[in-house]
Amino acid sequence: MRNWFKHLFGKKQDHFARLDSRAFPHFAPGSVWLVGAGPGDPGLMSLHAFYALGQADVIVYDALVGEEILTYANPRAELHYAGKRGGKPSPKQNDISLKLIEWAKQNKRVLRLKGGDPFMFGRGGEESETLHNAGVKFRIVPGITAGIGGLAYAGIPATHRDTNQAVIFLTGHDETGNVPxxxxxxxxxxxxxVIVMYMAVKHLPSIAQKLVEGGRNPQDKVGIVSNATLPHQSLMVTQLGEAGEFVQQNEVPTPAIVVVGPVVDYAKILNWQDKD
Known part of the structure; x- marks a missing residue:
């Protein structure tokens, strides 16, 4: 399904030549672009993101940026992994920000590549603020966030006129790794x-209990979309009152997006990938 992307832009050595640089903002040496790579499928990257990959001298990428996306990087670029995954050793946020400043002041074009969108639980706001305070020029390139795009790939609309006129997005853990x-x-x-939760599988037993205690219907549907938009994407469905036991008894692949509410039922008819 994603082969169209490579077909469109040709072989690795010439796909950047197919882009007219005059159609894109100037990626100036000494600047940092904070770019959202989308939820995983390379075809969901914006053209600005694709262009930045080909122009960057340094690429600092997160854990949710897939290897296939990195195949479109400038072959001369330095690649630096800066991923954070729960329960595993991770670089400190301050250290990442300081390195971005350091490389920019070396007159390099620095690409900070993040899964999803930089400003949706991606700490892009913090990094941008640090760059601003250091006098480093930067540009924000939004990306499709998994809480919308990932659900859509599972046939779950974040909003539907028949079910909800509001949706809440929240993270399943804070900076300490605990329930916020x-x-x-x-x-x-x-x-x-409808509630859409990022990085919530680990603490779903506690979160589900808090929601039920807060008055949420324990029979509300819960959908867990794992590895959203990738070939090994999966969807698990349970009820809020049983969600804690469900994740404890089942091996739920991560990364995953958790959605609570009536929109989960639409996956039965809107899961367009099963209709290919």
Missing amino acids: QAVDWHAVATAAP
């Missing part, structure tokens, strides 16, 4: 018919 303490779970529980 700053979230008013009682208020969130009934604030919108």
Whole structure:
């Protein structure tokens, strides 16, 4: 399904030549582009993101940026992994930001490549603020966030006129790796018919309990979309009151997006990949 991308841009050695640089913003030496690579499928990258990959001197990429996306990188670029995955040794955020500044001040074109969208639980705001304070020029290139695009690949609309006029996006852990303490779970529980959660599988037992205690219907459907938009994407469905036990008894692949609410039922008829 994703082969069209390589077909469109040709072989690795010439696909950047197919892009007219005059149609894109100038990626100036000494600047940093913070770019969203989308939820995984390379075809969901924006053309700005694709162009930046071919222009960058240094590429600093996250754990959710797939190897196939990196095949479109400038072959002369330095690649630096800066991924953070729960429970594993990870580079510190401050160290990443300082390296971006260092490379920019060496007059390099620095690409900070993030899965999804830089400003949706991607800490792009923090990195941009640090760059601003250091006097480094930067550009933000939005990406398709998994909480929308990943659900769509599973046939789950984040909103549907018949079910919800509001949706809540939240993260399943804070900077300490624990359930977010700053979230008013009682208020969130009934604030919108649909809740979309990033990085929530590990703490789903606790989160589900908090939502039910806050007044959420324990029979609400829960969809877990793993490896969204990739060939090995999967969807698991349970109920909120059983979600904790479900993830404890089943091996749920991660990364995953968790969605709570009536839109989960649309996967039965809107899972377009099964119709290919």
